[in-house]
Amino acid sequence: xxxxxxxxxxxxxxxxxxxxxxxxxxxxxxxxxxxxxxxxxxxxxxxxxxxxxxxxxxxxxxxxxxxxxxxxxxxxxxxxxxxxxxxxxxxxxxxxxxxxxxxxxxxxxxxxxxxxxxxxxxxxxxxxxxxxxxxxxxxxxxxxxxxxxxxxxxxxxxxxxxxxxxxxxxxxxxxxxxxxxxxxxxxxxxxxxxxxxxxxxxxxxxxxxxxxxxxxxxxxxxxxxxxxxxxxxxxxxxxxxxxxxxxxxxxxxxxxxxxxxxxxxxxxxxxxxxxxxxxxxxxxxxxxxxxx
Numbered sequence: 001x002x003x004x005x006x007x008x009x010x011x012x013x014x015x016x017x018x019x020x021x022x023x024x025x026x027x028x029x030x031x032x033x034x035x036x037x038x039x040x041x042x043x044x045x046x047x048x049x050x051x052x053x054x055x056x057x058x059x060x061x062x063x064x065x066x067x068x069x070x071x072x073x074x075x076x077x078x079x080x081x082x083x084x085x086x087x088x089x090x091x092x093x094x095x096x097x098x099x100x101x102x103x104x105x106x107x108x109x110x111x112x113x114x115x116x117x118x119x120x121x122x123x124x125x126x127x128x129x130x131x132x133x134x135x136x137x138x139x140x141x142x143x144x145x146x147x148x149x150x151x152x153x154x155x156x157x158x159x160x161x162x163x164x165x166x167x168x169x170x171x172x173x174x175x176x177x178x179x180x181x182x183x184x185x186x187x188x189x190x191x192x193x194x195x196x197x198x199x200x201x202x203x204x205x206x207x208x209x210x211x212x213x214x215x216x217x218x219x220x221x222x223x224x225x226x227x228x229x230x231x232x233x234x235x236x237x238x239x240x241x242x243x244x245x246x247x248x249x250x251x252x253x254x255x256x257x258x259x260x261x262x263x264x265x266x267x268x269x270x271x272x273x274x275x276x277x278x279x280x281x282x283x284x285x286x287x288x289x290x291x292x
Contacts, residue, residue: 001032009058014113016209017258018058021067028072040066049173051119055211060258061289081181087118087174103181105135107192111200118174122166124159133159140176162216205243208251211284218278224248230271237263
């Protein structure tokens, strides 16, 4: 394993925004992971585990720490309807594998750019009424405080709306998981996948860089509708813009900065609070210069 210095994070995110990380390590083995964490500890550095960068906004100044990217990618079917998979595997690859074996449960994930299994489990990603909690049987994660791997069953994962025990506890690094899917006719799976993709192409601004949904949906009103209600649809600051296709997306028109995006986020939260008495909670993660 090689620890690199001064690596740009901009192209490692779907937003295409952000500065450099001071240190960067690609991890293939359990030993690599422990070595990288030892380096961070010895140098008193914060660390951040990067998935596909599809739900992430990086500060313009970058990150004064160690970014860890798990590139160990392995997925295999067992017991006919289960997938054992490492956290670095792309969700799109799991969707394809499931379809090839006639397994249903991941159709909703089609079309999410660059997302990895680890990131999806971390935030309990989901769409169209389904999420990772529906299909997760077991997760193996490394506990940095106890310096050992731990196994979490479904209950132990503590899945909630856009949340999990892994998101609540930054000391847990997802390494592997077992997903349990449902046998189904391939044609039915393909029909659902086409429906999902058609919806995304029509309603999501896939032509621009973004981090997907910016805010979690409040109980009483979807975040996009709330933002639209207060008149911010299409609002632009610098090269960042609240999408006219879907107001819960902020897009990079080409040269947007993290500051542009943060200004739009703050504006949306302020106006929705003032006019609708609704508190918007951010779904996307902000990687700051000194800390998470």
